[in-house]
Amino acid sequence: MDVRPARRLRLTRPDARLRDAWLAAYAEWPAGAHLDASGLRDGDDVTSPEGFAAWVAKLLVCADPLAPLPPGQVTHSTYWWITEDGSVLGSAELRHDLGHPLLLDAGGHIGYSVRPGCRGRGIATWALAAALDRARDRGLDRVLLTCSPENAASARVIEKAGGVLEDVRETVVGPKRRYWITL
Template sequence: MTELIAPAARLHSSWLAARDEWPPGAHQDGAGLRLVADDDLNSPEGFASWVERLRRQSDRSLPVGEGRVHATHWWIVDGETYLGAIDLRHYLNAFLLEGGGHIGYSIRPSARRRGLATWALGAVLVKAPALGLDRVLLTCDEGNVGSARTIESNGGVLEDVRGTEIGIKRRYWIALDDAGHSHSSMAATKTSRQA
């Protein structure tokens, strides 16, 4: 059964297998790899240290590094198999407002085209109001059709397409009700129920 879980050191071997599916140095949105520091993710100890750092990033009583924001990380798993990652940034700094957004996600290459990103995004949107968010910003690369569809299917409304320091980004806003459902998807649901 596919579910979202907090990052877990016990999934080390599955995470390594997923990492090896990506090209060397590829960016994995929402994975928190910028928090690696000097940890050797190949070693169980280094991996466990990084996992703990991911888990602590959501604790607002703890400081975050310069240029970082508090964020909650989840892994998308099926049993003991790591399928991807998604994070919810609690607030935006200038960099995230320009090109990063509130939510980042990535699916391991062998698990794509199964609707996992769409499902995970919907599951995380429900959690956003607990952080005081009534709308969230999501971005994707201009040519990333799959990610644009994922965002749009969860109620994303395109604000603009702009050049940023990390490339040309499509910027979407999703307005949420108190339960974390997007206003656009609620309207679509009401319309389809009436039909």
């Protein structure tokens, strides 16, 4: 029997007070890597305290369906950081709709990423389950998730959560496996 200690994983709203913990997670990704579900865009300043606070404020605005979208944002999204005991382990995003062709083709409703040093611990599985709960709470009855064909770990996470493969297609951001999950 595999007995693991109880986890204290949380989906935490972005918070400028977690800057050092977020930067420690960010440092594990290769330079220039795209951090899925982070909301980080080219030109965002996350290194200075002021820039980081402005970026966090932008992420929080994205969750408000009545607020205008920041430049580069195509739909309202709720962002969370996956945290445990004050450490940032990754991020998750719930896009409120698929009203932009890129999201329907390649992005989906939910994205997630786990920092490299924390992979293989079931964190992505936990984060996806938590994000699915939030999607259900928003009234969604079906969600689209995508991953690159070479990302076997993410495909397993999605399939474990009930994802049914619709297709694999070429998109403007490369090939994507597209899964639907009924909530």
